[in-house]
Amino acid sequence: MPWVPARAPQREWSGYTLAVTVNPAAIPAAQPGNQPVNPERDVRKNVEINLGKACNNRCVFCLDGLPKREDRSYMRFDQLQSELERFYADGYRSVGFLGGEPTTYPRIVDGVAAARALGFTRVAIATNATKLRLTHFTDRLLDAGLTRVTVSMHAHTADLEDRLTRVPGNFGKKVKALRYMHHKQQTQGHLRDGLSVNVVLNGWNYQHLPRMMRFFYQKLGLSDLRVNFIRPEGYAQGRAELTPRYGAVTPMLVKAILLNEHHFKRTFTFGGVPMCMLPPVLRGSERLLRKYMGEYRDLSTACSIRSGGGDVFAPGRQQGPRMTNTVVRFDAADQRARFNWQDRKRRDLKGQPAACAHCRLVDVCEGVWKGYLDIWGDREFSPVTD
Ligand code: SF4
Numbered sequence: 001m002p003w004v005p006a007r008a009p010q011r012e013w014s015g016y017t018l019a020v021t022v023n024p025a026a027i028p029a030a031q032p033g034n035q036p037v038n039p040e041r042d043v044r045k046n047v048e049i050n051l052g053k054a055c056n057n058r059c060v061f062c063l064d065g066l067p068k069r070e071d072r073s074y075m076r077f078d079q080l081q082s083e084l085e086r087f088y089a090d091g092y093r094s095v096g097f098l099g100g101e102p103t104t105y106p107r108i109v110d111g112v113a114a115a116r117a118l119g120f121t122r123v124a125i126a127t128n129a130t131k132l133r134l135t136h137f138t139d140r141l142l143d144a145g146l147t148r149v150t151v152s153m154h155a156h157t158a159d160l161e162d163r164l165t166r167v168p169g170n171f172g173k174k175v176k177a178l179r180y181m182h183h184k185q186q187t188q189g190h191l192r193d194g195l196s197v198n199v200v201l202n203g204w205n206y207q208h209l210p211r212m213m214r215f216f217y218q219k220l221g222l223s224d225l226r227v228n229f230i231r232p233e234g235y236a237q238g239r240a241e242l243t244p245r246y247g248a249v250t251p252m253l254v255k256a257i258l259l260n261e262h263h264f265k266r267t268f269t270f271g272g273v274p275m276c277m278l279p280p281v282l283r284g285s286e287r288l289l290r291k292y293m294g295e296y297r298d299l300s301t302a303c304s305i306r307s308g309g310g311d312v313f314a315p316g317r318q319q320g321p322r323m324t325n326t327v328v329r330f331d332a333a334d335q336r337a338r339f340n341w342q343d344r345k346r347r348d349l350k351g352q353p354a355a356c357a358h359c360r361l362v363d364v365c366e367g368v369w370k371g372y373l374d375i376w377g378d379r380e381f382s383p384v385t386d
Helices: 016-021 077-089 108-118 135-144 158-165 170-188 206-219 246-264 286-292 341-349 354-358 370-376
Strands: 045-050 092-098 122-127 148-152 195-201 224-229 267-271 301-306 317-319 323-325 329-331 336-340 350-352
Touching: 045 077, 077 092, 077 108, 077 301, 092 108, 108 122, 108 135, 135 170, 148 170, 158 170, 170 195, 195 206, 206 224, 206 246, 224 246, 246 267, 246 286, 267 286, 301 341, 323 341, 336 341, 341 350, 350 354, 350 370
Parallel strands: 045 092, 045 301, 092 122, 122 148, 148 195, 195 224, 224 267
Antiparallel strands: 301 336, 317 323, 329 336
16 A cells, blocks of 8 residues: 655645745744653753764664765864754753764764753763773763763674674673763762663564663663664665564564563663554553653654755655655755754654554654655554544
8 A cells, every 4th residue: 555754744844935934044843742742751852963974883774874975074063062052042951962973073072061061951972882981081971061871782792783783892892881881870970861772673683672671781780771663764775684574573562561560670662663563552551651652751852963955955845755854944054954853753754654544643653664664565554443
């Protein structure tokens, strides 16, 4: 059955009128109702700033694939400062630094310090952590005021981790970094907003999820694990062996939730799974959804990424069946693209299977990654009517 882009562009986002009447330097406001309601959500507005797409890993599912030469260049520090000021003035109090790999940014420590000096109360990095094995470097980041680290790690064994990230020795470096940060968190009160491991759940690792939980929770002593279903773009585009069917993965997720409820009792969340693929007992429980489904817990997030404009086209326009832009504003003066992440997923990056037309959850569920629909089609999705 054919699938359609998630939620056709709405009035205020469609057409060139927007492009010429709206200040592209302004920060796009999040669309009302773009996240499930959760009174327990951290209410701080969050912005993720991409510092450059250069990376020291080559993960098999990397979204950036092989970044173009200009994309590998880093953001100038004065630009970073003005971007921080722009978002702070708009009420943002949480900031995350992204790459590529943000720890390779030459002034990452200064960036963290600048964010804290401005008044951001939550300052995070999303990192592969291989550089954080260098304890003197980690200390500098922590002393500058870093409050949260999310480590991309995708396996519980050296063989699998190094195959997925395609750098021999990565597993050992990450374990060393995690142990050190956990120690600093436990003994000196650093990382008050958390130390989390972020797993891309894919065809090579999903069957090991219970073993991964045991490894991260029990062996390393960590308390926060997030698994995100693979988004098949970049290197992973069209790769069925890396992109398992939801129907195969959800039983493992249910097992993981049961293990957590009855045994581990830590923070465990998942993201990127359409709600019709969850068992009724889970999607029917507001308590369980708020506890385990990432979309219920994530902060409302804006993104600011480097862009030469070539990959950003006018709002309301569509390039081919997959590429749509209904929410990204391109700021030519600053060479930045800015958008709200929840809107971007719902409106541009995810599609709606035909079943969604009759689904009771259409306003809560984000839909399905378009790259998944390209590989597997939409026959496995059924409307939720209960
Ligand atoms: S049918 Fe569509 S809206 Fe309903 S849960 Fe599935 S993907 Fe989401």
